[in-house]
Amino acid sequence: MRSTITGTARLTKTHKLSAIGVTVAMSAAAVALAVTPGQADTPSIAAKPVAWTTTDLGAHDNIAQQGEQAAQQAKTAAAAKKKADAAAKAKADADAKAKSDKARADQQAASRSQARTPVKPATPAKPAPAAPAAPVRKAYADNLDGWIKESLDILKSKNIPATYDGIKRNVMRESTGNPRAINDWDINAVNGVPSKGLLQIIDPTFKAYHVEGTSWDPYDPVANITASCNYAADKYGSMDNVNSAY
Structure with a gap:
């Protein structure tokens, strides 16, 4: 079957499907005509053409569009x-x-x-009070002259009377200036307490009249002189008043 389409009209999908339906229907009709009624032993087959409608085609279009x-x-x-x-x-x-x-x-x-916070300056520590300076000790010669002079300074600080001449005179008579002199023959020696040192003082007297700040050794020249002068001041008023054994 041939159709004539005028103008420039395009075949739509519906038109194409309608054409297919017509072709299928015509094929079915041809099959029905091919069976002849003269053949008695052959049953006749009546083929019913399938009808395609635009409604079915539209439903398929809707499903496709929905998908x-x-x-x-x-x-x-x-x-x-x-x-x-x-x-x-x-x-x-x-x-x-x-x-x-x-x-x-x-x-x-x-x-x-x-960073902007000002730092409070530390309070400077107060300087520690300076320790009192140690008294400068006067230098004395390590001989009879120096021993007498040092002893006189100590005696003066203790208010014990004595003079240089009185001390030296008695030292020379008792020991001739030997600080290690010892008497081992007089009555004191016999009694076990010999006289010792520059001014020949016995231990009990030395200990009783020891002057504070000096050595406790009776052979120490300064300790011997100061203890002897302290004893002489107590017994005779001063070492200057001693002219013999005392």
Whole structure:
């Protein structure tokens, strides 16, 4: 069957399907005509043509359109979700950066504030009071002259009377200036307390009249002189008044 289409009209999908339906119907009719009624032993077959309508074609079109629409909607939804996820991630990153920037700014502000805080100057410690200077000890010669002079300074500080000449005169008579002299023959020696040192003083007398600040050794020249002068001042008023054994 041939149809003439005038003008520039295009065949639509519906037209194509209608043409197919007509062709199928014509084929069915040809099959029905091919069976002859003269063949008695052969049953006749009545083929009924299948009718295709525009309604069926429209239903198929609707289903196809719905599938396309569903696919398009799914694609649109997926794109929208991807866009929303990207926006959410960008917002989370922006929030995290803003929080980090704020924390850094707060820390820097605190550091600047601390740097600007004036430091109270430390109160200078009061200097420790200077220790009293040790008295300068007068230098004395280590001989009879030096021993007598040192003894006179000590006696003067203790208000014990004596003179250089009175001391030297008695020293020369008693020991001739030997600080290690000892008498081992007189009555004191016999009694076990020999006289010792420059002015030949016995231990009990030395201990009783010892002058504070001097040695406790009766052979020490200064200790021997000062103890002997202290004894003489008590018994005779001064060593100057002693002219013999005392």
